[in-house]
Every structure is written in structure tokens, then in C-alpha cells.
Amino acid sequence: MATIKMPIPDQDVIDRRDDIVGALLAALPDGIVISDDAQTLAYECDALSAYRCKPLAVVLPRSTQEVAATLKTCHELGVSVVARGAGTSLAGGSLPTADSIILGTARLNKTLEIDLANRFIRVESGVTNLSVTGAVDADGFFYAPDPSSQLACAIAGNIAMNSGGAHCLKYGVTTNNLLGVKMVLADGEIIELGGAHLDAGGYDLLGLICGSEGQLGIVTEATLRILPKPEGARPVLIGFDSPEVAGTCVADIIRAGILPVAIEYMDRLCIQETDKFSGAGYPNVEALLIVEVEGSESEIQAQLEKITAIARKLDPAELRQSTSEEESALIWKGRKSAFGAMGQINDYICLDGTVPVSQLAHVLGRIGEMSKQYGLDVANVFHAGDGNMHPLILYDANKPGDLDIAEKFGADILRLCVEVGGCLTGEHGVGIEKRDLMGEQFSPADMEIQMSVKDCFDPQWLLNPAKVYPLDISEKRREGGGQ
Amino acid sequence: MSAILTPADENEIADMVREANAAITPLEIQGGGTRSGFGRPVQAAKTLSLKELSGITLYEPGALTLVARAGTPVATIEKTLAAEGQQLAFEPMDHRALYASKGEPTIGGVVAANVSGPRRIQAGACRDALIGVRFIDGRGEIIKNGGRVMKNVTGLDLVKLMAGSHGTLGVISEVSFKVLPVNERAATLAFHGLSSKEAVGILCGALGSPFEITGAAHLPQNSEGPLTLLRVEGFASQVDYRLERLKATIGTGLECSVIEGAEHERLWRFVRDAEMFKGTDNPVWRLSLKPSDAPAIEEALAKKTDAKIMFDWGGGLIWVGVDDAENGATETIRALVSGFGGHATLMRGPEPLRGSIAPFQPQAKPVARLSAAIRGKFDPGGILNPGRMVA
Ligand SMILES: Cc1cc2nc3c(=O)[nH]c(=O)nc-3n(C[C@H](O)[C@H](O)[C@H](O)COP(=O)(O)OP(=O)(O)OC[C@H]3O[C@@H](n4cnc5c(N)ncnc54)[C@H](O)[C@@H]3O)c2cc1C
Numbered sequence: 001m002a003t004i005k006m007p008i009p010d011q012d013v014i015d016r017r018d019d020i021v022g023a024l025l026a027a028l029p030d031g032i033v034i035s036d037d038a039q040t041l042a043y044e045c046d047a048l049s050a051y052r053c054k055p056l057a058v059v060l061p062r063s064t065q066e067v068a069a070t071l072k073t074c075h076e077l078g079v080s081v082v083a084r085g086a087g088t089s090l091a092g093g094s095l096p097t098a099d100s101i102i103l104g105t106a107r108l109n110k111t112l113e114i115d116l117a118n119r120f121i122r123v124e125s126g127v128t129n130l131s132v133t134g135a136v137d138a139d140g141f142f143y144a145p146d147p148s149s150q151l152a153c154a155i156a157g158n159i160a161m162n163s164g165g166a167h168c169l170k171y172g173v174t175t176n177n178l179l180g181v182k183m184v185l186a187d188g189e190i191i192e193l194g195g196a197h198l199d200a201g202g203y204d205l206l207g208l209i210c211g212s213e214g215q216l217g218i219v220t221e222a223t224l225r226i227l228p229k230p231e232g233a234r235p236v237l238i239g240f241d242s243p244e245v246a247g248t249c250v251a252d253i254i255r256a257g258i259l260p261v262a263i264e265y266m267d268r269l270c271i272q273e274t275d276k277f278s279g280a281g282y283p284n285v286e287a288l289l290i291v292e293v294e295g296s297e298s299e300i301q302a303q304l305e306k307i308t309a310i311a312r313k314l315d316p317a318e319l320r321q322s323t324s325e326e327e328s329a330l331i332w333k334g335r336k337s338a339f340g341a342m343g344q345i346n347d348y349i350c351l352d353g354t355v356p357v358s359q360l361a362h363v364l365g366r367i368g369e370m371s372k373q374y375g376l377d378v379a380n381v382f383h384a385g386d387g388n389m390h391p392l393i394l395y396d397a398n399k400p401g402d403l404d405i406a407e408k409f410g411a412d413i414l415r416l417c418v419e420v421g422g423c424l425t426g427e428h429g430v431g432i433e434k435r436d437l438m439g440e441q442f443s444p445a446d447m448e449i450q451m452s453v454k455d456c457f458d459p460q461w462l463l464n465p466a467k468v469y470p471l472d473i474s475e476k477r478r479e480g481g482g483q
Numbered sequence: 484m485s486a487i488l489t490p491a492d493e494n495e496i497a498d499m500v501r502e503a504n505a506a507i508t509p510l511e512i513q514g515g516g517t518r519s520g521f522g523r524p525v526q527a528a529k530t531l532s533l534k535e536l537s538g539i540t541l542y543e544p545g546a547l548t549l550v551a552r553a554g555t556p557v558a559t560i561e562k563t564l565a566a567e568g569q570q571l572a573f574e575p576m577d578h579r580a581l582y583a584s585k586g587e588p589t590i591g592g593v594v595a596a597n598v599s600g601p602r603r604i605q606a607g608a609c610r611d612a613l614i615g616v617r618f619i620d621g622r623g624e625i626i627k628n629g630g631r632v633m634k635n636v637t638g639l640d641l642v643k644l645m646a647g648s649h650g651t652l653g654v655i656s657e658v659s660f661k662v663l664p665v666n667e668r669a670a671t672l673a674f675h676g677l678s679s680k681e682a683v684g685i686l687c688g689a690l691g692s693p694f695e696i697t698g699a700a701h702l703p704q705n706s707e708g709p710l711t712l713l714r715v716e717g718f719a720s721q722v723d724y725r726l727e728r729l730k731a732t733i734g735t736g737l738e739c740s741v742i743e744g745a746e747h748e749r750l751w752r753f754v755r756d757a758e759m760f761k762g763t764d765n766p767v768w769r770l771s772l773k774p775s776d777a778p779a780i781e782e783a784l785a786k787k788t789d790a791k792i793m794f795d796w797g798g799g800l801i802w803v804g805v806d807d808a809e810n811g812a813t814e815t816i817r818a819l820v821s822g823f824g825g826h827a828t829l830m831r832g833p834e835p836l837r838g839s840i841a842p843f844q845p846q847a848k849p850v851a852r853l854s855a856a857i858r859g860k861f862d863p864g865g866i867l868n869p870g871r872m873v874a
Contacts, residue, residue: 115773115775116691117687117691117774117775118687118773118775140691140693141691161636162640168634172607173634173636175611175640176607176611185849191847191849191850191853192847192850193850195824196773196824197771197772197773197799197824197825197826198604198796198799198800199599199603199608199610199647199771200771200826201647201828201842201843202647202843202844202846202850202854202872203644203648203854203857203858204597204643204644204646204648205850205853205854206643207610207640207642207643207644207646208640208641208644210640211640212640228690228691228692228693229693230693250545251545251546252545254544254545254546254547255545255567257568257569257664257665257667258664259663259664295693295721296728298720299717299720299721299724302718302720303718354632354633354635356543356546356548356632357543357546358543358545358546383634386633386634387633421630421631421632422630422632423630423635423637424637425635425636425637426632426634426635426636427634427636428636429636430636438637438638441637441638442627442637445624445625445626446626446627446638447638449620449624449626449860449861450638452860453641453857453860454639455860456853456856456857456859456860
């Protein structure tokens with residue numbers, strides 16, 4: 001049995017299910033409300049698939065107005081609402097509860113405005129991450145945040161989780177590329193924050209919304225910064241026989257004043273499996289770095305020369321520059337399919353803690369020791385330039401108790417991340433997965449003030465209430481319908 | 484002159500705030516005091532100065548991370564970073580030229596006012612580089628948010644909220660930044676005699692090119708004729724390449740020159756610090772808009788007032804100086820800007836003007852209500868910089 005607890009659902013709400021569905025049907029046009037069990041099945045879980053639950057109903061609005069009508073109805077009836085983009089959250093962010101409805105953005109999928117001169121795009125929030133780049137690619141632009149799930153995940157989910165990607169060392173994460181949103185508050189009121197201009201005065205509510213995990217409002221539109229594509233990009237593979245030396249190499253590159261677009265790290269287990277899966281041709285080493293640089297041909301060459309000179313001093317087991325577009329694509333294909341590849345051989349839980357770059361080697365060493373203690377293998381693949389680790393703990397879902405052990409092991413790794421000066425989650429969000437560890441990183445006062453911000457946006461605590469804050473700490477607000 | 488409190492650590496701040504809260508004694512929060520002309524005038528019985536709370540507490544060049552106490556002089560931080568070939572990439576403006584203020588700007592003040600400079604268009608604002616804060620809220624609680632790592636989505640992002648809150652949500656005691664390497668070389672491609680429309684066309688074109696423009700300004704009223712500036716940075720050979728490519732693709736057939744060295748530094752300081760308004764005390768506005776709207780704004784303004792103007796951020800930031808000391812041409816400017824979907828902030832003006840109009844762009848009702856509610860939670864007694872942002 002999985003160990004993360006969910007609140008006991010409100011039986012009164014469940015008993016009123018027919019009335020609630022009826023009120024939603026009355027408030028919305030045909031075809032928007034789904035209450036048939038067979039059809040709501042797909043919404044019972046996200047990518048943290050060990051946890052599932054049937055919602056009261058699923059609502060798939062086609063406009064901001066319909067989102068507002070949904071929220072107004074739920075607000076009047078005291079029903080909580082879990083927003084859902086594409087359901088790729090690894091933290092249980094879009095996991096429903098039995099007394100909530102799912103509000104999905106799947107039909108909010110229009111591109112509304114493309115302005116190349118001013119370098120922004122305005123989209124409805126249900127569009128996928130990759131389609132944003134797709135809309136401006138032919139004009140020589142791209143949208144920078146590139147989570148590995150970018151083919152599937154929605155901008156709505158990216159904003160809610162403040163998602164990152166392999167290239168965020170240079171370009172930043174979602175919050176650094178988000179210019180404005182239209183969103184609906186819990187009571188159905190529509191507001192707009194930011195826009196096509198930069199840094200308006202007033203409190204940075206836009207910065208607050210980004211990463212708020214569907215707890216402050218439902219985002220229906222987003223204005224995103226687009227960037228001109230670089231002339232070219234090329235990765236180099238650097239293999240080492242020791243994780244420590246690989247860590248030193250990362251720090252040395254950064255200290256030399258070079259800022260690659262990406263520095264990715266994979267350990268032996270991960271290298272082997274992704275190589276089998278993708279045919280990327282990775283070398284057989286303890287630690288592999290993929291370092292990518294951008295620019296014109298001569299700029300790329302100049303940067304790669306500097307990087308390889310730094311690496312050579314550390315006596316790498318392998319140093320290989322990509323020599324063609326195809327080779328570069330293959331190198332990235334391996335990295336981007338790492339989660340998928342590991343999923344082929346095992347069940348796993350994917351952690352997401354960040355540590356100071358100077359602590360990487362120490363933390364990898366400790367994870368190795370803990371792996372022996374717990375008797376479960378770990379594969380490491382992560383964004384090394386910024387210390388955002390993704391240990392994948394392998395377990396067997398069919399073996400009773402194995403998930404439990406994996407979760408305990410995971411919690412210990414996250415505690416270690418916090419202990420060395422890092423944090424519980426670098427890009428996947430808290431959701432339910434790290435909810436009960438929040439006290440490791442935050443004091444009661446730190447959490448209280450965060451929850452009091454939610455009180456301002458959602459006084460009755462109807463939006464995704466069972467997430468982010470430990471249940472005992474949020475109990476009064478959840479049960480008392482607010483603060 | 485009000486009494487000055489100078490706490491030396493967070494616990495002292497907490498005690499002082501708690502006491503002030505109990506006695507309902509408003510506090511004016513001050514770093515170096517170089518930016519106190521920003522926003523509405525604050526009426527407070529006491530000033531809480533952060534200048535004793537100074538020092539860099541952590542600097543790891545290999546991790547691009549710097550943590551400092553709020554009262555640390557910006558100059559100290561920039562010097563420390565420069566010794567390792569690094570910098571605060573957002574290029575914080577120094578407000579002393581604009582306000583004719585004395586003293587040392589502090590890093591806490593930079594954060595509280597979310598101060599950025601020309602490189603904002605490429606490297607992000609202060610709030611984008613800020614990765615952690617510690618602050619004392621209006622009840623005297625010590626709060627932390629974010630931390631010292633650059634990827635962190637744990638809990639609500641109060642780091643962004645504190646940036647630009649002008650001391651009205653808490654007394655910031657410590658800040659952490661992601662810092663960046665200094666480029667080996669910087670140079671500026673300057674165009675002469677362009678109309679604002681041509682200039683913004685060039686700036687937008689260049690910002691849409693892959694050459695990573697880190698400064699894009701236009702000085703229409705430059706004494707030797709309009710001057711349009713494109714800054715490129717990188718390693719030495721890269722800068723040559725980028726200059727050549729820009730000349731060939733964006734600047735074809737136009738008169739241009741390359742500026743480097745001391746003159747280059749002077750020019751960008753002039754832009755960053757809005758030095759064209761130095762030495763006077765006329766009202767100055769900062770307009771934030773879509774870059775391509777800038778020429779139309781300039782034209783419309785010229786019909787109504789005798790404005791002094793400079794464009795930064797490719798046209799997305801317009802500095803406007805007006806003669807009207809009494810009203811600051813407020814109605815004209817606000818009406819104009821809202822027609823274009825932008826924002827206007829009164830950056831300088833005599834106290835009576837800053838007290839009578841809203842220096843910050845008034846917000847839509849529900850947004851203003853949310854902002855007020857947040858302030859109510861962070862500072863229920865309303866004792867921190869009361870009136871600084873809204874009346
Ligand atoms: C194979 C794989 C690889 C991944 N790689 C990465 C990676 O590289 N980087 C990374 O950062 N993440 C990664 N993720 C995690 C995940 O893809 C991201 O968190 C993503 O942003 C979630 O988007 P989604 O549309 O699927 O959101 P969902 O899972 O549907 O929802 C995520 C959260 O957003 C909220 N939400 C959804 N819609 C709205 C809305 N309209 N308004 C307000 N809140 C809303 C939900 O309530 C929930 O809390 C990966 C996941 C998988 C499965």
C-alpha cells in the first residue's frame with residue numbers, strides 16, 4: 001500500500017453528487033460536463049500513477065467564460081476543484097479527491113496572438129508546451145522552457161508547476177518566460193495579470209501565480225515570451241570514471257565564465273538503459289555529462305574548445321563532440337527518453353530535489369550508500385548546471401511493501417537535499433508527493449504565511465486543497481471552509 | 484527628523500517590528516536611503532535602517548550563487564563578483580543621479596524596488612535573478628522563502644512577491660541571487676540620425692535576431708542628433724562576429740559606428756541611470772509598453788507636452804520627463820498609456836505631487852483588492868512603509 005494519505009472525503013458533498021452534476025449541466029452548454037464513470041476513468045490519476053481516485057465529475061470548458069461558470073457553480077455549492085492540464089504531473093498535482101471535480105484545460109487549445117516584433121505569443125492555457133514552439137518555429141523563434149514531457153504537457157500545468165527543462169540553465173524556467181495570464185478566481189471572477197509589457201509596478205502577483213499548483217486560481221490564457229532561435233547548437237559528451245570528477249568539471253566550466261545552455265548528468269545505470277532504449281551510442285562510464293553550447297559555427301567551435309580544454313585537464317574517460325545534426329539529435333533523444341527507458345525495466349519513483357552544485361558529489365555518494373541500506377537501485381539523471389537532481393528509485397509494484405520502502409528511501413534523499421542547503425523540489429512541484437515533507441524545509445511560520453496568501457485568493461480553500469501543505473497544518477482551513 | 488533604529492541582526496529587527504506593531508508606530512524601512520524619492524512619501528514616526536545588517540554570507544562562484552545581508556552595499560557585491568569575473572546580470576540602476584541622493588545603495592533596496600537596468604531585456608529583471616529571501620513580516624515573524632539553489636518550486640513563490648514590494652510586506656533581511664559570468668568583451672553598434680520609428684524597427688529587428696542583444700536603447704533628443712544603441716557581448720571573437728552580422732542584416736545602408744571601452748561604459752551608465760534627467764527636479768515617468776508602440780506614444784506626447792524622452796528595452800521602456808511640476812502631466816500620460824495597454828510609474832516628483840496622485844499605475848479593482856488583502860496578511864497593523872505604494 002502506498003503511504004501518502006489523502007483527507008477523508010466530505011460525505012455530504014458526495015451525497016449531493018447528482019445535484020452538483022445537475023447544477024453544472026444547467027450552468028454550462030451541452031458536452032462540457034462528463035459524469036459517466038467510463039469516461040472519467042482517464043482523469044483518476046496523473047503521472048504519479050500509484051495514486052488514483054474517482055472525481056465527482058469532469059468539466060472540460062471551451063472558454064474562460066465557461067471556466068468562470070464552472071467555478072461560480074462550485075463555489076456556490078462548496079465543491080472543491082482540481083485543475084488539470086495534461087495530467088503529466090509527477091507529484092500528484094492533478095490527482096482528484098472523491099469530493100472534487102476535475103476542471104480540465106484540454107479544450108482551451110487556441111493560439112490567440114503571435115507578435116514577432118514584440119516577441120510574445122498569447123495562447124489558451126490548454127495548448128501543449130511543444131505546440132507553442134511549433135507555432136513560431138517557422139519564423140525562427142522558440143519558447144524556451146522545455147520539460148522532457150513537452151510533447152504532452154500543457155502550458156497550464158507548466159505555469160502551475162513553474163516547470164523547467166534541460167535548457168533552463170541559460171533561459172530560465174517558466175516564471176522567467178511568462179509575461180501575463182488571464183485567470184479565474186475561486187468565486188468565478190476573471191482577472192488579468194501582466195501582459196505584453198515588462199515589469200509593471202505593484203505586487204508581482206504573476207510571480208506568485210507561477211508555481212502555485214492550481215491553488216490560487218485557474219489559468220485560462222497565457223502571454224509567453226518567445227526568443228529568436230540560435231544559429232546552431234551542439235552537444236559534447238564527456239565521460240568520467242568518478243562522479244566527483246564529473247562534479248568538478250561542471251563547476252570548472254561555470255567558473256571559467258562559460259554558460260552552456262545545458263549541462264546534463266547521467267550515471268552508469270541510466271547510461272546503460274537509455275542507451276539500450278534509444279541507441280544514443282553513449283560510452284560505458286560512471287558519469288556522463290552532456291554539455292550543449294549555442295551560436296554560429298565559429299562560436300560553437302570556440303566554446304567547445306574551451307570546454308574540452310577544461311575537461312581534458314580532468315582526464316576524462318571519453319570526450320566526444322557531435323559531428324552532425326543527426327548525432328546531436330540522437331544524444332538528446334537518449335537524455336530526453338531517460339525516464340521512459342527506466343520505465344521499461346522497472347517501476348520507479350522520480351525525485352526532484354535540488355542541491356547546491358558544490359554538494360552534488362557528496363549527495364550522489366550518500367544516495368549510493370542509502371541505496372545499499374534500502375536494497376533498492378537508483379539511477380541518476382539530472383540538470384547538473386543548476387543542481388536539480390532526479391534520482392529514480394527502482395522498485396517492483398507487484399512486490400508487497402516495495403513501494404513503501406521506495407517512498408521512505410525517497411523521503412530520506414529529499415531530507416538530505418534540504419540538509420545540504422537545497423530544496424525538496426526543483427521543477428516538479430510538491431503536489432501530494434512531497435507535501436508531508438514541507439516541514440523539513442519550512443518553519444510553521446513560513447508555511448502559515450504561504451497559506452495566508454491562498455486565503456486571499458481562495459478564502460474557502462476550494463482549489464486543490466489537499467496538496468502542498470501537510471494535511472494536519474491545512475486541516476482547519478480545509479474543513480472550516482477557509483481560515 | 485524621525486528616530487532611527489539600526490538593528491544588527493534578524494532577531495533585533497523582529498523585536499523592533501513587534502514593538503512597533505504593538506504600539507501601532509509606523510516604520511519607514513530604509514537601506515541606503517538613495518531611493519526614498521521612489522513611490523509615495525511615507526509618514527512614519529521611526530526609521531528602521533538596515534545599514535548595520537551588512538555582509539556577504541555566502542559566495543560560490545562555481546555554483547553562480549551569492550547570498551548577502553540586506554544592508555550590504557551594492558558596490559561591495561559588484562566588487563566581490565567582479566574579482567571572480569561574475570556580475571549581477573540584471574544591471575541594477577543607481578538612482579542617485581535621478582534623485583540627487585547621497586549615500587550607498589544597498590542590495591536590499593535593489594530587491595525591494597525590483598531595480599533592473601538595460602540588460603533586463605536579455606538577462607531578466609532583479610526578480611528573475613533573485614532565488615531566495617529572508618524577511619520579517621509586519622507581526623515580527625522571521626520568514627524565509629526560496630533558498631540558495633536556482634531551481635526551486637517548493638511552496639508558493641514569495642521571493643517574486645517580495646521583489647518590488649517596496650518594504651510594504653516585510654523587512655527584507657537577506658537575499659540570494661543567481662549571478663552570471665561577465666562577458667569577455669562588450670561593444671555597441673550605434674546608429675545616427677534615425678527617426679524613432681526607424682530606430683524601434685532596428686531595435687526590434689535586432690532583438691529578434693540570434694545575436695543576443697544585451698542593450699537596445701534610443702536617444703531621440705541626444706545633443707548631437709538621435710542616437711540608437713545596440714549592445715552586444717560575448718567572448719572577443721564572438722563580439723566581432725555579431726557586430727558584422729548585425730551591420731549586414733539589420734543595419735544595411737545605414738550610417739553606424741562601433742563604440743567600445745570607456746565611452747561605451749559611460750553611455751550605458753547614462754542609459755541605465757537615466758542621467759539625462761540629472762541636475763533638475765522635474766517630474767519623470769517610466770512607461771512600460773510593447774516596444775512597437777513607443778514611436779506612437781512619443782508622437783502623441785509631443786502633441787500634448789514638451790517632454791524629454793529616452794527609450795530603453797528596445798522601446799519597451801520609455802523615460803519621460805515633463806515640466807509640469809504641479810500635476811506631472813499625470814492625466815495625459817495615464818490616459819495615453821492605458822490606451823496602449825501599458826503602465827506608467829511616476830519615478831520622480833515633488834512630495835506634494837507624489838502624495839496626491841498614484842505614482843504606481845492604479846490596478847484593476849479585483850487585482851487591487853488581492854494586493855490589499857495580501858498586505859493585510861503580511862502587515863496587519865499597516866506599520867511598514869505605510870502609504871508607500873498606495874494611499
Ligand atoms: C516523462 C515525464 C518527464 C517530465 N519531465 C519534466 C521536466 O523535464 N521538467 C519539468 O519541470 N517537469 C517534468 N515533468 C513533470 C510534468 O510534465 C510537469 O509538471 C508539467 O508542467 C505538468 O503539466 P500538465 O499539463 O501535465 O499538468 P497536470 O499534471 O495536469 O497538472 C499539474 C498541476 O497544474 C495544475 N493545473 C493544471 N491546469 C491548471 C490551470 N489551468 N490553472 C491552474 N492550475 C492548473 C494542476 O492542478 C496540478 O497541480 C515530466 C513528467 C513526465 C511524466
